[in-house]
Amino acid sequence: MAGKGARAGSTRQRAHPEAPPRAEHRSAVTLRVNGEERTLTLDHRTTVLDTLREHLGLFGTKKGCDHGQCGSCTVLIDGRRANSCLLLAVAQDGARITTVEGLAAPGPGGETLHPVQQAFLDHDALQCGYCTPGQICSAVGMLGELAAGHPSLVTAPGSRPGLTAEEIRERMSGNLCRCGAYAHIVAAVQDAGRAPGDAAGRPDGDPRHLQDGATP
Amino acid sequence: MKPFAYVRAHSPAEAVQEYAARPGARFLAGGTNLIDLMKLGVESAQTLIDVSRLPLDRVESGPGGALRIGAAVRNSDLAAHPAVRERYPVLSQALLAGASGQLRNVATTAGNLMQRTRCLYFQDPGKPCNKRLPGSGCPAIEGVHRDLAVLGHSEACVATHPSDMAVALAALGATVHLLGPDGERALPVADFHRLPGERPERDTELRPGELITAVELPPPMGPSLYRKARDRASYAFALASVAAVLDVRDGVVHDVGLAFGGLAHRPWRAGAAETVLLGAPATPAAFAQAADAELVHARPLRDNAFKVQLARNLAVDVLSALAARAAGAAA
The missing domain is CATH 3.10.20.30 (Beta-grasp domain)
Structure with a gap:
């Protein structure tokens, strides 16, 4: 117990280790x-x-x-x-x-997981879980980009990108998983992208800035 | 990281005035490279002047089919813009070949041009580096330099410029528009970045206090293509890359823009190769001859001679693909 208390104390100390910054x-x-x-x-x-x-x-x-x-x-x-x-x-x-x-939607009977979160559970798309929040947020943003028709390097010129494993691998390359759960992550993202109700849209659901070709 | 003041500029003129009034100021756009380097202790600032919200976030068609790209346009938005995808595919492809989806959502056009080399010694303040600390030496010449320059390097520095986007801009013959204390000026993008010589601490020809406001593309000369060779399939800097625009008429090269990435301290506009190509038959043999005319000047380091052959192969492949496309269109 003493050890646990000491750890909690040191965490608090680390949060504000310096004097307040000048104005x-x-x-x-x-x-x-x-x-x-x-x-x-x-x-x-x-x-x-x-x-x-x-x-x-x-x-x-x-x-x-x-x-x-x-x-x-x-x-x-x-x-x-x-x-x-x-x-x-x-x-x-x-x-x-x-x-x-x-990401989860609040409801009277408790929270409903975001389709991407649910798909990660369904597909066992993690091992240690450390990269998972980043993978999930990235997948939500990425599905929005895909739905808006944004190209990736593997999109055939002039065509609209599809929800293929190749597209998902390229678009998720900024999220590393040192456990190597990539195969299941691709399956989960693909599944969530196919889910009805536009997994990309909710709950952050403001795709206005992602209209095909819109300038910011 | 040392403490710094922060101000948000509301117009390009105000940004330039703030810079002049504040010693040790730096412009902050997306920050994907600058904040990283400040964390590493490579860069520092007394004041960050935030230019990311300036009204420089538009892509606009100009007279005669030109395209003007605001300095604050995000890399992902530029890559997805219909005019860029349709008329300048080499630029869209180069942007999408760089960084990750997250970084492209934040990084800007101007910031991409201003990013610093990823040379390991430059990024480690515990080691000498003439670019970071002039006069301290260049351990890369004898050290880890597999990713570094084969063209245009000096005794002082063998760094490469890391941008993919800038290689496409060089092939397209883009112009960089600047606003500084003495007013506006413009530079061809191929002259914007410099070779290291004895002053490797200077990456560009930008004068103190100058702000990039836009990049302008001339009307497209022809079909274009970007190809990049790297150690991973995605999310890695180029070992070598090629951007090309090719106008073939009746099987003969009518006009061409060719640039290499990953080979030098700046995006390498291949002027010698272009000279060989103009008026030449659009054949793989002619493309190989042109690539050789450029790469004959290469001076590889101990561990990066492979880049010369890699760049040659990429150039021949890219030009051949564009020529095949032109032949297919003519048939």
Whole structure:
């Protein structure tokens, strides 16, 4: 028990290890996280990833490489997937952020998992689970891009991309899985993409920015 | 990472003024490379001037069929734009060959041009690097350099430019538009990045305080194609890549734009190869001769001579594919 308490204490200490930043080095930032507006005063160096984990207690989003190479920190920013470790929170002021905690739909009988989450369970698309929140958020964003007709490198020129294994592998290449659950991940994403009710659309469901060919 | 002030610019002019007023300022767009390098201690800033929300996020058709791409247009939006897919497929393909879906959603046109080399020594502040710390030396020349330059390098630096997009822009003959303290100017994209020489710390011809506002593409000259060779099927930097635009008429090369990626400190516009090709028959033999005319200048390092043959094969393949397409269209 003593050991457990010591660990909890050191975690709290790590969250705020430094003196408060000087006024010119911090700003008030408002983020709409999973539908809830959160206003914080943050050191400008704080990434969206660290804001979620260290300031908002949302530990679903994982820190892997912290350099944009592994994809485990993937979240949806205004409906588009992004590496939260490379985004400064101050530069995202006003943004709508969806993390893995915000994907399930609340209901009277409890939450209903997002079709992509359910497909990961159905297909056993994970082993250790560390990369899974990033895989799932990435898949949600990717299915939206696919539904909007955005091409990938493997899309035949001039054609509309389909929900093929080849397309999924190419489009999910920014999410690494060191357990090697890729085969089941591809099957899960394919299954979720075929699900009725447009897995790509909900619950972040604002595909307006993903209209075919729209400029931002 | 050292603390920094943060300001958000509302117009390009305001961004340039803020830069001039604040020593140690840097422009921040998508930040996918800059924030990473600040975490590593390779880059630092006293102030970040956020230019990601400037009204430079449009792709607009210009006079005579040109296309003007705003500096803040995201890589994924540019790759998916109908005008780019239809008229400049080499650009869409190059963008989609780079990075990952997540990174392309954030990275911008200007930021892609401004990204720094991925040379291991540059990215490690614990090691010497003439680009990061001028005069400290270049361990890559004798060290890990399999991914590095075979063309245009110097005793001071053997880094490569990592962009795929810029290689396509070089083949297309794009122009970079700039706004600085002294007003506007424009540079051909092939002259925007520089060779290292004795000043490898300078990647580009950008002057202090200048902001990229747009990239302009001339009307498309012909069918185009991008091909990239890398260690993985996806999500890896180029060992070598080729961007080509080819206009074939009656089996003869009427016009051509050819550029190599992954071989040099800048996207390598293959002027010598283009000269050989103009007026030549559109055949694999002529394409091989043209590639050789360019690559005869290669000076590979101990572990990267394979890149020369790789680039030659890619160039012949890409030009042959475009010629076959032209022949098919004519038949």
